[in-house]
Amino acid sequence: MFYKNFILALVSIGLFASCSTTKDPIEEKVEKLLSRMTLEEKIGQMNQLNSEGAFDDLHERIKRGEVGSVLNEVDPKTLNELQKIAVEETRLGIPILFARDIIHGYKTIFPIPLGQAASWNPKLVEEAGRITAIEATSVGIRWTFAPMIDVSCDSRWGRIAESMGEDPFLSGTMGAAMIKGLQGNDLSDPTSLAACAKHFVGYGATEGGRDYNTTHISNEQLRNTYLVPFKAAVDAGCATFMTSFNEINGVPCSGNPFLTKDILRKEWGFDGVLVSDWSSITEMIIHGYCKDSLEATEKGINAGIDMDMMGEAYISGLKKLIEDGKIKESSVDDAVRNILRLKFRLGLFDNPYININRSSPFYEKAFLEKAKKIAAQSVVLLKNENSVLPLTESVKSIAVIGPLADAAHDQMGTWVFDGEKEHSVTPMQALKDRYGDKVKINYVKTLTHSRDANKSGFGDALAAAKASDVILFFAGEESILSGEARCRADISLPGVQSELLSELKKAGKPIVMIIMAGRPVEIYKELPLVNGLLYAWHPGTMGGLAIAELLFGDIVPSGKLPITYPAMVGQIPIYYNHKNTGRPPLDDSPRINDISPEAPQMSLGNRSYYLDAGDKPLFPFGYGLSYTTFEYKNLKISKSEIGKTEFLTVSCTVTNTGKIKATEVVQLYIRDMYASITRPVKELKDFSRICLDAGETKEVSFTLSPEQLSFWNNDNQFVLEPGDFKVWIATNSADGLEGEFKVIS
Ligand code: GLC
Secondary structure (H helix, E strand, O other): OHHHHHHHHHHHHHHHHHHHOOHHHHHHHHHHHHHHHHHHHHHHEEEEOOOOOOOOHHHHHOOOOOOOOOEOOOOOOOOOHHHHHHOOOOOOOOOEEEEEEOOOOOOOOOHHHHHHHOOOOOOHHHHHHHHHHHHHOOOOOOOOOOOOOOOOOOOOOOOHHHHOOHHHHHHHHHHHHHHHHHHHHOOOOOOOOEEEEEEEEOOOHHHHHHOOOOOOHHHHHHHHHOOHHHHHHHHHOOOEEEOOOEEEOOOOHHHOHHHHHHHHHOOOOOOOEEEEEOOOHHHHHHHHOOOHEEEEEEEEHHHOOOOEOOOOHHHHHHHHHHHHOOOOHHHHHHHHHHHHHHHHHHHOOOOOOOOOOOHHHHHHHHHHHHHHHHHHHHHEEEEEHHHHOOOOOOOOOOEOOOOOOOOOOHHHOOOOOOOOOHHHOHHHHHHHHOOOOOOOEEEEEOOOOOOOOOOOOHHHHHHHHOOOEEEEEEEEHHHOOOOOOOOOOOOOOOOOHHHHHHHHOOOOOOEEEEEEEEOOOOOOOHHHHOOOEEEEOOOOOOOOHHOOOOOOOOOOOOOOOOOOOOOOOOHOOOOOOOOOOOOOOOOEEEHHHHHHOOOOOHOOOOOOEEEEOOOOOOEEOOEOOOOOOOEEEEEOOOOOOOOOOOOEEEEEEEEEOOOOOEEEEEEEEEEOOOOOOOOOOEEEHHHHHHOOOOOOEEEEEHHHHHHHHOOEOOOOEEEEEEEEEEEEEEEEOOOOOOEEEEEEO
């Protein structure tokens, strides 16, 4: 018996031993291939080049093993041609990874990310990501540089359009949803598109809202604001990250190992590919952080950047740095390991080529329907005086006026390379096709584009307005006025749109303004002139149909602002989750026109606000109206005191007090009243979309965890401190049912 047990024991140890050494088959393949690579072949994998005409010797360079990834090749035949060289004409046949910026759709264009965030519908964002991946991978692209999850509240910054807004939690939730949609459930699936969380990190804090500008970010801000969405991206399994152009406190993010090694790799365990932004490694010379390309290369590799996008620093400097003993070849091995791992995970070694006979799934009916659905849910109803919306049977004629009413190209928004305007459904088209038999449409574009300063069409516009029951004024920005390097110091309506609105006002008819823009534009002067306001961002291919159906009530608005809407540009930065200061503004603080001439020096409020613009935004974060009304009642908090490891349940009832079925985004906010560092006056911690029939009541319940009540302090510790908390269940960040509880030691 003993002998039998002894054998059994040996076998089980053997099995255990073999189990414990069973490695991930991909890791084995990576190590095996890496061990066969020369230094030159390794460095070649770390080089990413653009195929758009920048390198007519691209074929040669691929053949020499100098290219690991190619940007912006979207012709399947050419892509296979380049891939054939890599796979069949190089010593080891390592396939190329083809990449492109596919930020909010490939052919079927969805709303700009800021608009998608306004839907507060992660499921829909995920579905849009999946459609994007299916369309993009059909031409051979397997890596996109999305989601952009830079937290920002600065509407002067052109890239606010690409972001998910000002809130860390909402940005992380929407970013994770986009990652899941883009990548699907299995990276090796041919329709999986490797996502890229960008720009790591703090790009949205760019000083003055001027792109690529300096950022000063405290550790507390870094941890409690800017890193939050990127941690959510790692948790969502994001395959790649991209470093950002900006410096933080004097150190460019492409040469900052504290961020990209200590936090991203060691603390978060990220094992994907870290790519630089376009030449951001060599730009460290221009930053004044590196003497030359060699030093930039050294700082880039020491920061753990695996792939050099278009900077050609690695390809030209890494070998010399190793020969000079400045860096070890093991640093290169680490980078190449990450690159090979991604390529194996994507199944590129097994399926490097694209099937050019595969039918292109572009603009499928189901895709366009999804695009319309998310566009409709991204539109925010900001004003609806006397229920001017939805347009009822009593409206027999409408004046359709303005440069964005029929702007097939511009409604797609920024960062669109492959979407075709011929497929756009504009508001004018949709109004004519869908409602032309219900109402008479008097269309006068008046301005050729948003910056047009030619007022010659004003007379016709006014005439059309006078001849109509309601005026629909389609205003905003062309797509080129937002996006990378598209910053504006004056964020008012461009051109003479504001003057046109004043002219239309003379008709004495109700005016509904529909704005398409890549940012909140300054409209404090225009808002009083209109009765209704729909904010559509740049809504994408199907935006026009979505807007038309919202105007006529076939769809009920449910969008909520993902960004605080400033009254004046001078208020920026203005955001809801701000600190209280020692002198928070009071509602009765005197304003500029309250001041008597020669007022004595100390007669004013001594509070934190502007004499002319006050302290309130035009519209608060999380704000959005519906065609119905909702009543929040019966706030319940499970306990008045909780320990540091306990969960808290907070609930209330929400009633649809109107006459139509509608969706409401119910939001949960907290405030830590005092702590070892000051905490924001409000923090979004959860939200829930609920659909209610007219008159229906539902209970909405949230659970707060100790983690959600915790924060990073200035000692870089993530802590939950005992003390008093407030909690709100709300329809936006400025209103809601308020309660309180204590956390006890
Ligand atoms: C750009 C952008 C980045 C983009 C990259 C490739 O400069 O900053 O977001 O993914 O270059 O086009």
